[in-house]
Amino acid sequence: METSVLTQPVCKFAPWDNPAQKPLVRFENVTKKFGDFTAIENLTLNIYEREFFALLGPSGCGKTTMMRMLAGFEYPTTGNIALANTNLQKAPPHKRPVNMMFQSYALFPHMSVEQNIAFGLKQEKTSKAEIKQRVEEMLSLVQLEPFAKRKPHQLSGGQKQRVALARSLAKKPKLLLLDEPLGALDKKLREQTQFELMNIQEQLGLTFVIVTHDQEEAMTVASRIAVMDHGKIVQVATPAEIYEYPNSRYSADFIGDVNIIEGKIDVTTGETASLNWAEGETPLKVSTKQRPNHGTTCWLAVRPEKLRISKEKPENADNCIKGEVWDIGYTGNISTYHVKASNGSILKAQVSNREHLADRPITWEDTVYIHWEKGAGVFLEN
Amino acid sequence: MTRFNWFNTTTLTLGFAFLYLPIILLMIYSFNESRLVTVWAGFSTRWYQSVFFNESFMNAAWVTLRVGFLSASIATVFGTMAALVLNRAGPFTGKTLFTGMIYAPMVMPEVITGLSLLLLFVSLDFTRGFWTVTLAHITFSMCYAAVVVSARLATFEKDLEEAALDLGCTRFSAFMQVTLPIIFPAILAAWLLAFTLSLDDLVIASFASGPGATTLPMKIYSQVRIGVSPEINALSSILIAVVAIGVVTASLVTKQAQLKRMKEERLATNAS
Numbered sequence: 001m002e003t004s005v006l007t008q009p010v011c012k013f014a015p016w017d018n019p020a021q022k023p024l025v026r027f028e029n030v031t032k033k034f035g036d037f038t039a040i041e042n043l044t045l046n047i048y049e050r051e052f053f054a055l056l057g058p059s060g061c062g063k064t065t066m067m068r069m070l071a072g073f074e075y076p077t078t079g080n081i082a083l084a085n086t087n088l089q090k091a092p093p094h095k096r097p098v099n100m101m102f103q104s105y106a107l108f109p110h111m112s113v114e115q116n117i118a119f120g121l122k123q124e125k126t127s128k129a130e131i132k133q134r135v136e137e138m139l140s141l142v143q144l145e146p147f148a149k150r151k152p153h154q155l156s157g158g159q160k161q162r163v164a165l166a167r168s169l170a171k172k173p174k175l176l177l178l179d180e181p182l183g184a185l186d187k188k189l190r191e192q193t194q195f196e197l198m199n200i201q202e203q204l205g206l207t208f209v210i211v212t213h214d215q216e217e218a219m220t221v222a223s224r225i226a227v228m229d230h231g232k233i234v235q236v237a238t239p240a241e242i243y244e245y246p247n248s249r250y251s252a253d254f255i256g257d258v259n260i261i262e263g264k265i266d267v268t269t270g271e272t273a274s275l276n277w278a279e280g281e282t283p284l285k286v287s288t289k290q291r292p293n294h295g296t297t298c299w300l301a302v303r304p305e306k307l308r309i310s311k312e313k314p315e316n317a318d319n320c321i322k323g324e325v326w327d328i329g330y331t332g333n334i335s336t337y338h339v340k341a342s343n344g345s346i347l348k349a350q351v352s353n354r355e356h357l358a359d360r361p362i363t364w365e366d367t368v369y370i371h372w373e374k375g376a377g378v379f380l381e382n
Numbered sequence: 383m384t385r386f387n388w389f390n391t392t393t394l395t396l397g398f399a400f401l402y403l404p405i406i407l408l409m410i411y412s413f414n415e416s417r418l419v420t421v422w423a424g425f426s427t428r429w430y431q432s433v434f435f436n437e438s439f440m441n442a443a444w445v446t447l448r449v450g451f452l453s454a455s456i457a458t459v460f461g462t463m464a465a466l467v468l469n470r471a472g473p474f475t476g477k478t479l480f481t482g483m484i485y486a487p488m489v490m491p492e493v494i495t496g497l498s499l500l501l502l503f504v505s506l507d508f509t510r511g512f513w514t515v516t517l518a519h520i521t522f523s524m525c526y527a528a529v530v531v532s533a534r535l536a537t538f539e540k541d542l543e544e545a546a547l548d549l550g551c552t553r554f555s556a557f558m559q560v561t562l563p564i565i566f567p568a569i570l571a572a573w574l575l576a577f578t579l580s581l582d583d584l585v586i587a588s589f590a591s592g593p594g595a596t597t598l599p600m601k602i603y604s605q606v607r608i609g610v611s612p613e614i615n616a617l618s619s620i621l622i623a624v625v626a627i628g629v630v631t632a633s634l635v636t637k638q639a640q641l642k643r644m645k646e647e648r649l650a651t652n653a654s
Contacts, residue, residue: 071544071548072547072548073544073547092547092552093544093547093548094547094548094549094550094551094552098548099548099549100544100545100548102541102544102545103541104539104541106539106541106542106544106545108542108545108546108560108564109564110563110564119546119549119559120549120550123549123550123551123555124550150650151646153643153646153647153650154646154647154649154650155650156650156651157651159650167545167549168548168549171549171550
């Protein structure tokens with residue numbers, strides 16, 4: 001399974017890999033300070049046309065500030081932001097070909113659905129006939145035709161969300177910003193809406209930038225994700241790359257579930273490093289192109305679903321850890337075994353429940369072996 | 383447990399009596415046939431007729447309405463501007479002082495406000511009359527307008543203004559198209575409050591006014607000093623009736639709108 005990144009079709013959408021491609025949005029050494037607080041620190045980032053780009057991070061990481069700088073509600077303290085090769089400088093929000101969908105939807109309560117959608121077009125002095133046609137297009141895009149005359153308070157949460165989307169798309173912006181667009185919806189509706197958003201983005205061929213703290217949402221919708229922490233970008237890559245090859249403990253931990261084992265380098269032979277991780281245990285092997293020195297502290301990250309668990313000691317496994325089943329998390333489709341190793345650390349191994357409950361042999365306090373191939377883990381230096 | 387036990391009933395009755403007995407007495411005696419205010423001599427509406435034919439009352443009422451309308455309108459504009467600065471401008475040097483100074487006239491004794499205005503008008507050599515009363519009323523009712531509008535702006539979602547900016551509005555057109563229509567009920571309430579305060583004011587008007595600009599409260603007060611005539615009762619009853627009808631209508635309309643909105647919101651959530 002882990003080869004998915006490498007075996008993707010050749011015609012895949014990846015403008016970021018093409019050096020000839022000009023980015024649509026370019027952050028150049030952008031720093032934003034609020035008084036003494038640095039929200040964004042010397043950040044450089046390219047976003048390409050037709051991308052669905054996700055800014056992901058915990059609250060306070062600076063992702064909303066990035067979005068507000070794109071919209072024109074904040075200006076960088078130093079550095080430049082360029083959109084379609086034009087430096088935005090201090091262009092006010094109404095002079096940017098950028099629209100934003102607000103987390104609160106910010107629908108105008110005194111206007112009907114169609115007036116809300118037409119609002120942006122009216123400011124441009126578009127002709128009445130054209131506004132009418134465009135509003136109809138937008139209403140059919142978000143399937144709200146029967147609700148055109150309603151006021152926002154007469155709509156359900158999901159309908160409001162779609163009006164907000166239609167309103168922000170009505171002016172055909174070069175760039176659409178989505179600030180936690182699905183945060184107010186319940187889980188089922190959210191999952192459904194994620195796919196609707198992706199379809200609309202593909203259908204219209206627009207560039208979307210989404211801000212979210214929900215890693216599953218980012219994974220589902222985005223072409224690329226920027227993982228952010230304290231005003232800095234930790235990693236920018238496709239969801240699969242971030243999941244399979246995180247570049248740090250922070251991004252490994254932020255996206256999905258992970259076991260992180262700390263150790264010191266024993267030897268590096270060829271493309272394999274061995275890690276001493278606990279007294280009296282066999283060193284763990286992990287594939288890497290790095291050549292770290294003996295004794296360097298580093299980490300091995302491995303996803304729970306890549307670990308195998310058995311009651312008998314496996315033969316010829318690259319890595320094997322003996323432990324005791326400490327806890328079992330059962331979520332129906334999968335079981336997560338929390339296994340306590342000799343040094344007291346807990347490892348999580350995930351098994352999909354193909355057999356019925358009675359046929360699963362491993363239970364609490366069993367002695368088990370956790371094993372995995374050296375290629376399944378990721379070697380991390382920070 | 384009943385909601386109307388003897389204790390509740392008594393306190394309620396006493397409370398209402400305390401508040402409204404004087405007014406009810408005044409209204410009853412406005413229908414008195416007799417010229418003597420304290421002796422009942424049968425039902426009559428003659429005092430109401432004589433109020434309408436009393437030119438000095440009608441003149442005073444007309445002055446009061448003009449002063450009220452003008453001062454309330456200008457005070458609301460200024461009050462709204464002050465409220466916008468207080469809520470929107472973010473921190474600036476002297477903000478606390480500015481806030482304090484806007485609210486200060488609310489707690490300032492009216493006599494002092496009136497006296498200081500009088501001294502100002504005298505030193506500037508203004509002819510006291512209609513315009514000085516209007517100016518004085520703008521000064522003291524502006525802070526009430528600012529408070530009312532400011533309370534509304536405090537709960538106003540800033541996102542709405544930003545959405546308007548984002549969709550192509552300048553700051554001014556965002557205010558005109560989005561903020562103003564949404565806060566309009568509060569502005570109307572502020573205007574009504576300022577208007578009522580102006581109608582009601584006796585002290586400041588007495589200081590700021592001059593010959594030819596007698597407001598209704600001033601007129602009533604000066605008449606009472608000569609002796610209470612049943613005409614005053616009739617005039618006061620008319621004022622009370624106008625205010626009561628206004629207040630009751632306004633609250634019924636608001637209540638209806640609120641119920642309708644709640645019903646629609648419920649329907650929208652159930653439909654999804």
